[in-house]
Each structure stands twice: as C-alpha cells, then as structure tokens.
Amino acid sequence: MRWLRLSRSLQVKVYHGYGHTKSMVVYGHVISLGPSPRKKYTNRLWINLFALIRLFIVRPVKYVNVRLKWEGKVIQSRTDKAGFFKLEWSAGTKVAFGWHKIKVEMTDDKGNVLSTGAGSIFIPHSTQFGFISDIDDTFLISHSSDLWKRLYVLFTKNALSRMPFEGVVEHYRLLAHAHTPKEEPNPFFYVSSSEWNLYDYILKFTVVRELPPGVFLLSPLKRFSELLKTGQNRHSGKFMRISRILKAFPKQKFILLGDSSQQDPYIYASIIDHFPGRIHAVYIRDVHHKNQSKVEEVLLNLESKGVTCCFFRHSYEAIIHSRNIGLIE
Known part of the structure; x- marks a missing residue:
C-alpha cells in the first residue's frame, strides 16, 4: 500500500460547506482505503496516469456515525451505503461572514472517536450575488x-x-x-x-x-x-x-x-x-x-x-x- 501511495487508515474527508445562520450544511465521505495526498507533480505521462487512477481506488465505509461540534451543539449523522454523509443544522445565533474551520469526527456506537477530518464552511452575505x-x-x-x-x-x-x-x-x-x-x-x-x-x-x-x-x-x-x-x-x-x-x-x-x-x-x-x-x-x-x-x-x-x-x-x-x-x- 505504501508503494502504491494508498492508505488503509480510516479517513474522514470533509468538503467545503456553506450556509447561513438558519441553515448550515457540510458534506463528506468516510473511507477505509484511499489515496495519500499527492506531494510531487511532474509532466511524466505514467506518473500522472497512475496518480489519476489512485483517486478511484477507494473503499467507502457505510453506516457509521459522524458528528460535528458547533458552538456547544453536537450535530450527528451516519454515512450512507456509499460512505457519504451530510451534516445539517441551524446555528441559532448570527454567524459572521467568511470561512469558518470545522472538524468532523467518526465515532463508534459508544461515542469513541475513531478518526477526524478538518474542513471549512463559508457564510456569505445574504445581499450579494x-x-x-x-x-x-x-x-x-x-x-x-x-x-x-x-x-x-x-x-x-x-x-x-x-x-x-x-x-x-x-x-x-x-x-x-x-x-x-x-x-x-x-x-x-x-x-x-x-x-x-x-x-x-x-x-x-x-x-x-x-x-x-x-x-x-x-x-x-x-x-x-x-x-x-x-x-x-x-x-x-x-x-x-x-x-x-x-x-x-x-x-x-x-x-x-x-x-x-x-x-x-x-x-x-x-x-x-x-x-x-x-x-x-x-x-x-x-x-x-x-x-x-x-x-x-x-x-x-x-x-x-x-x-x-x-x-x-x-x-x-x-x-x-x-x-x-x-x-x-
């Protein structure tokens, strides 16, 4: 796996989220096999080909618990059969414009953290295009x-x-x-x-x-x-x-x-x-x-x-x- 630059460790992949005070949402995946981050770039055909192929060597983890903590709230969900999750919540209080860092945790049924992933959520002004x-x-x-x-x-x-x-x-x-x-x-x-x-x-x-x-x-x-x-x-x-x-x-x-x-x-x-x-x-x-x-x-x-x-x-x-x-x- 190391030679192929693939990882068997549990990964919580968090994608950029979005929303406003009343409706905030973050998406992501949990996988147990996937590519390690690419560190070097080259124009060599075979290296680029292999790097692209690695992105499709994935093993999603289905029906596991994920949670996110926001201003004292705990927002929970579960992955679907494709390992995909959606966390959606209302902030309750006004959220400032801009990018806010978040952390999503994968837990077992007892609440023990098995893996974490970092991401960001963007809050725009409602008057903008x-x-x-x-x-x-x-x-x-x-x-x-x-x-x-x-x-x-x-x-x-x-x-x-x-x-x-x-x-x-x-x-x-x-x-x-x-x-x-x-x-x-x-x-x-x-x-x-x-x-x-x-x-x-x-x-x-x-x-x-x-x-x-x-x-x-x-x-x-x-x-x-x-x-x-x-x-x-x-x-x-x-x-x-x-x-x-x-x-x-x-x-x-x-x-x-x-x-x-x-x-x-x-x-x-x-x-x-x-x-x-x-x-x-x-x-x-x-x-x-x-x-x-x-x-x-x-x-x-x-x-x-x-x-x-x-x-x-x-x-x-x-x-x-x-x-x-x-x-x-």
Missing part, C-alpha cells in the same frame, strides 16, 4: 463532448499542468467582487458532473490558478471499475444540487455559468422555470459547435423570460457583456 459555475469546459479545458480526448487530458495531465480558458480567471475575479467590498467577495459554487474522487484535484487546480475560493458540489464517488465512466453521471443530479443552493439562499439572485458541450443550457432552463425571478443572468461557453443552433434557441427563450444571456467563445466577450449589463465595472 451568488455565482454557480460548471467546471469542465466552463473554466477548465476538458473536451467533455469527446470521451477519448477527455480521458487523454485527464490521464496525462495533473492539477498543475491542466489549463483554464484564456481570460476566464479574470472574469471570475471580477464577478467575485461585483457590487461588494473586496474583503467580502461574492460566493462561488462549483457544481459538476465530475465525481467526489476528483475533489482534491479540482480544488488544487482552482487554488493554483487563483480562481475565487468556493464550495464544490460534485457527483457520487466512483470505484476503480467505473473509471472510464468518469464525468458521465446523470445530469438530473446536477439540477438537484443547484436547486439545493437556491433553496439555501432564498434572498439572493444568482448567475449561472456553463458550457454547450453537454446539458448545461437545458439544466439552467429548468432551474429558471422552477425558480422564477431568481436567476439574473446565464453565461454559456460555446465549446461544441454542433450544438450551437440548439443552444441559441434555448437562450433566446430564456431572454424572452427576462433573463439576460451571453453565448460566447472567448472570455473577453463575457467580460464585455458583464460590463454592459452593469454586473461588473
């Missing part, structure tokens, strides 16, 4: 519409050598500070069909490329036998994850950012139908030209409902659009 962005082919070049190209990039690159689209980081930084003080940025939620296996990989990419810090909502873990199906999850789950965000922040308006390679335009159209008046704008990157006419038709329909839309190939077009509608200066 919120931004919900897809990942693959929205800001991270992934070739989602071509399975073999997607797998080639995934298997041969790493979180440091993968590339964002030109200008996308600038656009996202401008959006993060739209109509809000610089020290109190707008919240970003990164919602994707990619699996939780890739959480650390994607998080590392966003940190290295200096994208706005945000909360990730990804798809269920996949095992090694499902590796070739990575990113090919049912898109209905994406709709539910976006809906969860909008329900958590009923006073905020949101901007949706996606691409034309898969189902983003149709998912966003359904979101607008289910949450009228909540979506301020939609941005769709044109990366799959075969879908161009269909996507244009969807966006035209959205604009007839009062939602401003931008269908673009280059991020500078999106920046100009954001300035024209007064979203950024």
Whole structure:
C-alpha cells in the first residue's frame, strides 16, 4: 500500500460547506482505503496516469456515525451505503461572514472517536450575488463532448499542468467582487458532473490558478471499475444540487455559468422555470459547435423570460457583456 501511495487508515474527508445562520450544511465521505495526498507533480505521462487512477481506488465505509461540534451543539449523522454523509443544522445565533474551520469526527456506537477530518464552511452575505459555475469546459479545458480526448487530458495531465480558458480567471475575479467590498467577495459554487474522487484535484487546480475560493458540489464517488465512466453521471443530479443552493439562499439572485458541450443550457432552463425571478443572468461557453443552433434557441427563450444571456467563445466577450449589463465595472 505504501508503494502504491494508498492508505488503509480510516479517513474522514470533509468538503467545503456553506450556509447561513438558519441553515448550515457540510458534506463528506468516510473511507477505509484511499489515496495519500499527492506531494510531487511532474509532466511524466505514467506518473500522472497512475496518480489519476489512485483517486478511484477507494473503499467507502457505510453506516457509521459522524458528528460535528458547533458552538456547544453536537450535530450527528451516519454515512450512507456509499460512505457519504451530510451534516445539517441551524446555528441559532448570527454567524459572521467568511470561512469558518470545522472538524468532523467518526465515532463508534459508544461515542469513541475513531478518526477526524478538518474542513471549512463559508457564510456569505445574504445581499450579494451568488455565482454557480460548471467546471469542465466552463473554466477548465476538458473536451467533455469527446470521451477519448477527455480521458487523454485527464490521464496525462495533473492539477498543475491542466489549463483554464484564456481570460476566464479574470472574469471570475471580477464577478467575485461585483457590487461588494473586496474583503467580502461574492460566493462561488462549483457544481459538476465530475465525481467526489476528483475533489482534491479540482480544488488544487482552482487554488493554483487563483480562481475565487468556493464550495464544490460534485457527483457520487466512483470505484476503480467505473473509471472510464468518469464525468458521465446523470445530469438530473446536477439540477438537484443547484436547486439545493437556491433553496439555501432564498434572498439572493444568482448567475449561472456553463458550457454547450453537454446539458448545461437545458439544466439552467429548468432551474429558471422552477425558480422564477431568481436567476439574473446565464453565461454559456460555446465549446461544441454542433450544438450551437440548439443552444441559441434555448437562450433566446430564456431572454424572452427576462433573463439576460451571453453565448460566447472567448472570455473577453463575457467580460464585455458583464460590463454592459452593469454586473461588473
């Protein structure tokens, strides 16, 4: 296991949480076999390939107890059959804006702590805009519409050598500070069909490329036998994850950012139908030209409902659009 850089120790993986005083939520997994954190990065194909494969060698731990302590409260839950857990609670008292560190414990039935995991929860201002962005082919070049190209990039690159689209980081930084003080940025939620296996990989990419810090909502873990199906999850789950965000922040308006390679335009159209008046704008990157006419038709329909839309190939077009509608200066 050491040679493979896999760990058999119990791991509590805690993902960035989010919420406000009345509704706070944190997600995570408990696993008994999984990859050790990557320490070195290289351009060598076989090393990158092996590092990617390791992310899918996991053994979830089902039906075990997890708990979190918050201001004297103990919030408890259990993992499901996939080792996934959700901790949800009301803080009771006002929670300050910003990132708050948390610790999740896995316990036995007697309450003895068997393993712990650290994470953070983000509390935004309720008056700000919120931004919900897809990942693959929205800001991270992934070739989602071509399975073999997607797998080639995934298997041969790493979180440091993968590339964002030109200008996308600038656009996202401008959006993060739209109509809000610089020290109190707008919240970003990164919602994707990619699996939780890739959480650390994607998080590392966003940190290295200096994208706005945000909360990730990804798809269920996949095992090694499902590796070739990575990113090919049912898109209905994406709709539910976006809906969860909008329900958590009923006073905020949101901007949706996606691409034309898969189902983003149709998912966003359904979101607008289910949450009228909540979506301020939609941005769709044109990366799959075969879908161009269909996507244009969807966006035209959205604009007839009062939602401003931008269908673009280059991020500078999106920046100009954001300035024209007064979203950024």
